[in-house]
Amino acid sequence: xxxxxxxxxxxxxxxxxxxxxxxxxxxxxxxxxxxxxxxxxxxxxxxxxxxxxxxxxxxxxxxxxxxxxxxxxxxxxxxxxxxxxxxxxxxxxxxxxxxxxxxxxxxxxxxxxxxxxxxxxxxxxxxxxxxxxxxxxxxxxxxxxxxxxxxxxxxxxxxxxxxxxxxxxxxxxxxxxxxxxxxxxxxxxxxxxxxxxxxxxxxxxxxxxxxxxxxxxxxxxxxxxxxxxxxxxxxxxxxxxxxxxxxxxxxxxxxxxxxxxxxxxxxxxxxxxxxxxxxxxxxxxxxxxxxxxxxxxxxxxxxxxxxxxxxxxxxxxxxxxxxxxxxxxxxxxxxxxxx
Ligand code: ADP
Ligand code: MG
Numbered sequence: 001x002x003x004x005x006x007x008x009x010x011x012x013x014x015x016x017x018x019x020x021x022x023x024x025x026x027x028x029x030x031x032x033x034x035x036x037x038x039x040x041x042x043x044x045x046x047x048x049x050x051x052x053x054x055x056x057x058x059x060x061x062x063x064x065x066x067x068x069x070x071x072x073x074x075x076x077x078x079x080x081x082x083x084x085x086x087x088x089x090x091x092x093x094x095x096x097x098x099x100x101x102x103x104x105x106x107x108x109x110x111x112x113x114x115x116x117x118x119x120x121x122x123x124x125x126x127x128x129x130x131x132x133x134x135x136x137x138x139x140x141x142x143x144x145x146x147x148x149x150x151x152x153x154x155x156x157x158x159x160x161x162x163x164x165x166x167x168x169x170x171x172x173x174x175x176x177x178x179x180x181x182x183x184x185x186x187x188x189x190x191x192x193x194x195x196x197x198x199x200x201x202x203x204x205x206x207x208x209x210x211x212x213x214x215x216x217x218x219x220x221x222x223x224x225x226x227x228x229x230x231x232x233x234x235x236x237x238x239x240x241x242x243x244x245x246x247x248x249x250x251x252x253x254x255x256x257x258x259x260x261x262x263x264x265x266x267x268x269x270x271x272x273x274x275x276x277x278x279x280x281x282x283x284x285x286x287x288x289x290x291x292x293x294x295x296x297x298x299x300x301x302x303x304x305x306x307x308x309x310x311x312x313x314x315x316x317x318x319x320x321x322x323x324x325x326x327x328x329x330x331x332x333x334x335x336x337x338x339x
Pocket of ligand 1: 038063064072095142143
């Protein structure tokens, strides 16, 4: 008798879910990306107890049919790619078709969705990977997903969640990133009924940075505008008088995707090497744009890591872009000068 068995879907899904869903902020990330992929113009989030109790995300994007709303929770179910070739040039945030399946298998989820113009919407309810019910409901156009009791069926994982304040910080940080990268979309975020963030749809990054961080912050920034050899770097970096003791003020993106990329972090440090003392960090909102086939985003299920085909080229471009920005900046004096 053979000893090897194919795992039942429920078990396989729960294992896979561990890689996608690490903490409440992971759920927020996946749902924000789905909303943006669905062309939402307004995204409203309400989180209770750092997301450990519940996370509600509502968008006015294209919505889903009833069949799609059910399929969406299957693993590898996606509307975003069809062939392996398309993996080489991904234009959407999603493509793995794993997020909803993962979320649905480690929490209690209610998804309500309606195509714009449809006469009725759909509610799909899952608990721990099991479909509980599907019903027709009245709903506005777009999608709302309510995720409760994260890891209720994985008590060991639930214990590893941090305090309410820490989990809420991660969520706010994440929403701030997405809000920066998508000025054309309005965002609101409530935590325990209190408004934490609210920005209306606007025109560009400068306007959005003003909404999020205020005029003082904006005054301390120098614009970055660089394009060469297929790489473009845009955004803002702080002038040398802004000195931070952590990288918290650094918002880094590759092709509008929020990344935690060591290479970009290093490029920033390199660019400020003779300007800022060690242990002090600049603030930055940096958008690196490369042709989609120059970067692999399929490195990790959470997709916050990327791999560049020509990392050295990217690094040098960023250093040059930032140095040019600082050089151009009128209030900038690299070294104290004695007249
Ligand atoms: P992926 O985003 O990788 O395709 P997901 O599991 O995140 O996989 O979502 C599965 C599918 O469900 C998506 O491809 C999309 O068609 C649909 N979907 C998910 N969220 C939304 C949403 N907010 N609005 C419209 N469609 C959605
Ligand atoms: Mg997705």
